[in-house]
Amino acid sequence: MAVMKRKQKVSDEIPTSSMADIAFLLLVFFLTTTVFNDEQGLSIVLPERAEDMDVSARNLIFFIVQPDGRVDVRRGESEQVQPVAYNQVAAVLRAELAGNPNLIAAIQTHPGAAYRHMVNVLDEVKQAGAERISLQELEN
């Protein structure tokens, strides 16, 4: 009767076949927990406290946001108010900026107006390429 001796082989290496499984497990964990940075928005720098600037009325253009979302334009000097459509705000401002690069776009929002309306107008003003923007609350 043939007696076969069993080979006693103990591997002294790290098992590499399961390495991939372990790595993938960790990988899936990090994949699911990852939140990518999706911060975007309209940036603005607020004026410091008690920093009231005297601005010549010539350098001002007001965009008045009404509670229902209508927008009126008023040039600094005149009292005349002119309604304007949302998508025209950028065009109006761009034309004004071409004539006077120092122009300050002042967005005066009615306290009762939805935040959304103000953001829409700010969006337009930003698109027109205005550098100097002021946010105000409309006083009655």
Place this chain on the structure above:
Amino acid sequence: MAIKDSGFKKKQGSDSGIPTSSMADIAFLLLIFFMVTTVFRTEKTRQIEWTEAESSQKLEEKRRDILHVWIERSGEVYINDQLVPIDQISDVIRPIYGDNRQLVIALRGDAQVSYDQINLIAEELQEAGSVRVTFATRMEQRANRARR
């Protein structure tokens, strides 16, 4: 006399299986990428209706330099998952700004919140001295824009 090619025939073994030995390397590479890019969520995402703007720009600031101020439709303000009364916002922001002068405030306001709320918060931020503000928005699609 020399025998050509040492007399051995070369084995022509073309393996048809996926090479598993490099699998771990690939997996680890991806793993390291995700480990490095992962930032764990630190605060609850609140239910707000996002405002949209076409000129939205990606913020270049690092995540730790951005502080979210959530304004829910009810007018409640949350900072770091804490409900903060409007008149105490400056007290909350001031120490945070004191620790980190690079701070940018990301205002995440509900689209329907009335503007006087936003104005009050802006005044509080001015009082705290933290004047770099972003009105957080979503990128607006052209099709939506025509409808507003």
